[in-house]
Amino acid sequence: MIDVKFLRENPEIVKENIRKKFQDEKLVLVDEVIALDAEYRAAKGKCDELRARRNAVSKQIGGFMAKGDREAAEAAKKEAAAIGEELAALSAREPELEEQIGQIVGRQERAFGITYTLAPVLDLGRDARMGRQGETYGEDPTLAAALGSAYVKGVQQQDESGRRTDAVAKHFLGFHLGASGIHGADSQISPRELREIHAKPFQAAITEAGMKGIMPCYCSLNGEPASISRHIMTELLRDEMGFDGVVFSDYGAISNAYEVDHIGEEKADVGYQAMEAGMDLELPRPDCFNPELLRRFESGE
Numbered sequence: 149m150i151d152v153k154f155l156r157e158n159p160e161i162v163k164e165n166i167r168k169k170f171q172d173e174k175l176v177l178v179d180e181v182i183a184l185d186a187e188y189r190a191a192k193g194k195c196d197e198l199r200a201r202r203n204a205v206s207k208q209i210g211g212f213m214a215k216g217d218r219e220a221a222e223a224a225k226k227e228a229a230a231i232g233e234e235l236a237a238l239s240a241r242e243p244e245l246e247e248q249i250g251q252i253v254g255r256q257e258r259a260f261g262i263t264y265t266l267a268p269v270l271d272l273g274r275d276a277r278m279g280r281q282g283e284t285y286g287e288d289p290t291l292a293a294a295l296g297s298a299y300v301k302g303v304q305q306q307d308e309s310g311r312r313t314d315a316v317a318k319h320f321l322g323f324h325l326g327a328s329g330i331h332g333a334d335s336q337i338s339p340r341e342l343r344e345i346h347a348k349p350f351q352a353a354i355t356e357a358g359m360k361g362i363m364p365c366y367c368s369l370n371g372e373p374a375s376i377s378r379h380i381m382t383e384l385l386r387d388e389m390g391f392d393g394v395v396f397s398d399y400g401a402i403s404n405a406y407e408v409d410h411i412g413e414e415k416a417d418v419g420y421q422a423m424e425a426g427m428d429l430e431l432p433r434p435d436c437f438n439p440e441l442l443r444r445f446e447s448g449e
Contacts, residue, residue: 156182156185159178159179159182163178229252229256231249231252231253233282233283234268234269234282234283234284234285234295235273235281235282235283235284235285235286237249237285237295237299238284238285238286238291238295241291241295243294243295243297243298244298246295246298246299246302247298247299247301247302248302249299249302250298250299250300250301250302250303250304250305250315251302251303251305252302253265253267253302253303253313254302254303254304254305254307254312254313255307257313258307258311258313262313263311263312263313263314264313264314264316264361264396265303265313265314265315265316266316266318266363266396267299267303267315267316267317267318268285268295268296268299268300268315268317268353269283269284269285269317269318269319270285270292270296270317270318270320270349270350270353271283271284271318271319271322271323271324271346271365272284272286272287272288272289272292272324272325272345272346272349273285273286273287273324274287274324274325275324275325275326275329276329277328277329277330278324278326278329278330278331279329279331280324280331281324284324285349289344289345289346289348289349290348292348292349293348293349293351293352293353294352296317296349296350296352296353297349297352297353297356297357298357299315300315300317300353300357300358300359301356301357303315304357304358304359304360314359314360314361314393314394315353315357315359315360315361316360316361316362316363316394316396317349317350317353317359317361317362317363318362318363318364318365318398319363319364319365319366319367319398320350320362320363320364320365320374320380320381320385321342321346321347321350321364321365321369321374321380321384322335322337322342322346322365322367322369323335323365323366323367325337325346326367331366332365332366332367332404332408333367333368334367334368334369334370334371335367335368335369335370336370337369337370342369342384343384343388347384347389350362350385350389351389354389354390354391355390359391359393360393360394361393361394361395361396362385362391362393362394362395362396363395363396363397363398364377364380364381364395364397364398364401364427365398365401366398366401366404368409373404373405373409373411374401375397375398375401375402375404375405375422375425375427376402376405376411376418376421376422376425376427377425378424378425378426380425381395381425381426381427382425382426385426386426394428394429395426395427395428395429396428396429396431397422397427397429397430397431398431399431399432400432400435402418402419402422402427402430402435402436402437403415403418403435403436405418405421405422405436406418406436414440415435415436415438415440416436416438416440416441416444418436419435419436419437419438419441420441420444422436422437423437423441
């Protein structure tokens with residue numbers, strides 16, 4: 149293909165070369181390309197102008213919305229409840245109080261249009277080196293089961309308008325037992341301990357409170373990344389434990405399987421593995437559940 153810019157700036161040189169090699173009737177193609185190029189550049193200039201106007205108006209809208217969000221946030225601060233972490237709730241050991249806290253959280257989130265609450269954390273805090281101890285109900289699976297189930301009951305209560313909030317418990321499963329207390333490291337847990345100890349709070353929330361959401365953990369379980377594990381998300385969670393809700397990925401967890409664990413040749417490969425394993429939704433945005441994966445489904449690959 150000839151360089152259009154060169155042709156536009158040197159049409160006579162191009163025409164002379166054509167005359168030497170071809171008939172004169174080919175010369176009309178030079179004028180046609182020049183005309184099409186002029187039309188293209190005019191359209192491109194218009195597109196650039198429209199894009200600039202669109203972005204300017206979008207920024208204005210964003211500014212108005214941001215101002216409105218700030219005003220709403222300031223108003224909400226005066227009314228919103230400040231609630232301590234789960235480790236503080238453990239100290240009270242009152243499931244009825246935890247259910248009331250769940251009701252408050254659900255009601256206030258629905259007021260802002262939020263119908264999924266990424267809580268409670270049902271991990272067991274058994275390694276003080278893990279830096280997220282405060283988010284757990286402690287180390288005892290029975291207490292965590294009682295308090296977590298109560299919180300889920302409170303969050304998922306339906307309000308007068310008919311809306312309800314679904315609780316999304318995390319991090320399924322054994323997240324706080326990563327090697328050497330390292331965030332997201334491999335957790336070596338026997339099948340019996342996994343079910344009788346670490347799955348117990350989740351099972352209680354599913355059976356006793358009808359929990360509708362689960363978020364798998366960042367870590368690997370016995371060498372297998374939880375977010376692409378059919379054994380964890382389908383065979384254990386759905387088949388054994390009877391969960392029938394939605395499975396949400398932790399933020400970037402599917403991408404971690406590609407970028408950190410080096411699984412798959414492309415992100416779409418890992419996205420397919422996660423989906424096939426039982427993952428329903430990728431958060432915080434589609435990265436491995438991406439257009440390439442969609443293209444493969446549409447083409448039947």
